[in-house]
Amino acid sequence: MRRNKTFISSKYYTMLAGGTLTSLLVTAVLMADTFIAGLMLGEAGVAGVNLVMPIYSLASFFALMFSLGVPILYNHNVGAFKKEEADRTFGTGLLNTIVIGGILLLLLLLFGDSYLRFYGASPEIYEMAKGYLKWIRFVIMLTPVNSLLSGMVYADGDETVSAVADLIWVIKLFEGQSV
Numbered sequence: 166m167r168r169n170k171t172f173i174s175s176k177y178y179t180m181l182a183g184g185t186l187t188s189l190l191v192t193a194v195l196m197a198d199t200f201i202a203g204l205m206l207g208e209a210g211v212a213g214v215n216l217v218m219p220i221y222s223l224a225s226f227f228a229l230m231f232s233l234g235v236p237i238l239y240n241h242n243v244g245a246f247k248k249e250e251a252d253r254t255f256g257t258g259l260l261n262t263i264v265i266g267g268i269l270l271l272l273l274l275l276f277g278d279s280y281l282r283f284y285g286a287s288p289e290i291y292e293m294a295k296g297y298l299k300w301i302r303f304v305i306m307l308t309p310v311n312s313l314l315s316g317m318v319y320a321d322g323d324e325t326v327s328a329v330a331d332l333i334w335v336i337k338l339f340e341g342q343s344v
Contacts, residue, residue: 198297206293213293216284217301220273224305225312227265231258232312236320255317262309270306277302 202210235258242251273280281294318326 198301202293202297209287209289209293212286212290213295213297216281216286216290216294217298220269220277220280220298221301221305221308224266224269224308227269228262228309228312231262231265231309232316234258235313236316239317240320258313259310262313266306266309269309270302273298273302273305 198214199211202214206213235254238254239251239258242248242254277298278295281291281298286294
């Protein structure tokens with residue numbers, strides 16, 4: 166039985182391909198820090214990265230809370246021809262993710278060292294974790310905004326643009342260049 170190619174089916178497959186690529190890339194990037202730490206810094210480096218990961222997971226929680234909900238509400242309002250409400254929804258989500266990112270950064274600046282000391286890690290692991298936290302705190306700050314904007318690109322129907330951007334990002338990542 167042959168199926169006719171419809172707009173919805175082609176949209177589904179492009180979103181499926183883009184979403185799959187994005188999920189694979191996020192997984193690779195999250196594991197990359199641990200792999201690099203293991204190869205370059207040894208066991209203490211891996212332990213230091215893993216000491217910081219719960220903070221990153223907290224940022225991911227807030228990122229997913231907004232990046233999953235806001236695009237759905239936005240699309241609902243656009244579908245109901247409520248453009249002003251859709252724009253207000255996006256604006257509120259963007260403001261909330263910026264505020265949450267700022268709060269997370271502030272908490273890390275104020276209590277990041279206390280958080281690391283709480284675990285009672287050895288001095289070597291503590292120094293590795295402190296060095297990693299110094300750089301990852303900016304990623305943690307931007308994670309909610311990044312996830313929201315990525316979700317909004319999909320909600321706006323530009324999954325091809327998102328997939329191409331992710332592909333370029335991976336190519337540059339493996340070439341060792343920053344994007």
